[in-house]
Amino acid sequence: MSSILIGTDFKSTSHKALKVGLSWSHKMDLSPIVVHVADGSFSTNVLRAAKIIDKEAMNYHYRDLQENFEQQMELIPELTQDIRQEISFKIAEGPADEAMAQVMKSENAQLLVLGTKERTAMNRHFLGTVTESIVRKTPGAILAIRDHFAASPSRISFICDFSSNSYEAWRWSLKIHQYFNSEIEIIHVVTPHSDLLSDRDRGDAGKTDEGKKLLIEKAKALAQKEFEAMVFSSQGNNLGSKLKTSLLTTTQSIGDAIASHLEKNRPHLLIMGSHGRSGLKKLLMGSNAEDMLAKTDCNILIVRPN
16 A cells, blocks of 8 residues: 655644645545654664664653654544554654655655745745755655645646646646545746747747747747647546636746736645756746745645656
């Protein structure tokens, strides 16, 4: 049976992730594994070998972590005893990103669920240092939780650039629709520099305002064909009126165009691939991601290549 990993550091943000992760594991019939990473430059095995800590001290530490896990379970009153018995608790060691990637592989996990930093006026971090590092380095699908009240997403916004990784994220969009009967909006942003255009198309045309307009119109026509192919591929999923497409145009920042659209539509879940064509790929790098994603409070599913 495939599994779902739920990261925890026993803080309030990971408690939100736990509630959503357990809800999704039930819906998707996945075995839930709660993972705590004992982060550090040295593993406990190395420290024990160097006689810096002894076996008794480590056993005490592991018992303490187990108690923290059980206390966190107590904070979810809707968990029955039968459900609790299905939940595994695992302690991984090492840097968080490397440890999570290793557990994802060893447990055949389909999805990793993580909490994120709280967003305030003075704190506009994308996801938080540890979570962001895990997202960047762990292959597979990673669900970053901001709003645990949207555990059952009825509105999904899928950011698409028509790359191969984007199609993998599209398959996740369809999968989530099947489990939660969600509405799906496919979003694509057209610019004069669109990767759908050939170098010959772009040429010198993008150097003038009129030329940029012509390039945008040509890119829109190409994007519309891609939309039609994507919609056609989803016909067996009974989406019907629950599927719509949104073609955004801009001569400026892709991130700003998407952020403005998300603020108006307020989806429960944002889905995107992490490695795609150049324009979308930059959204998950540095301040571009922080600026765009700090403007929405929805949960984010990021699909990385395996």
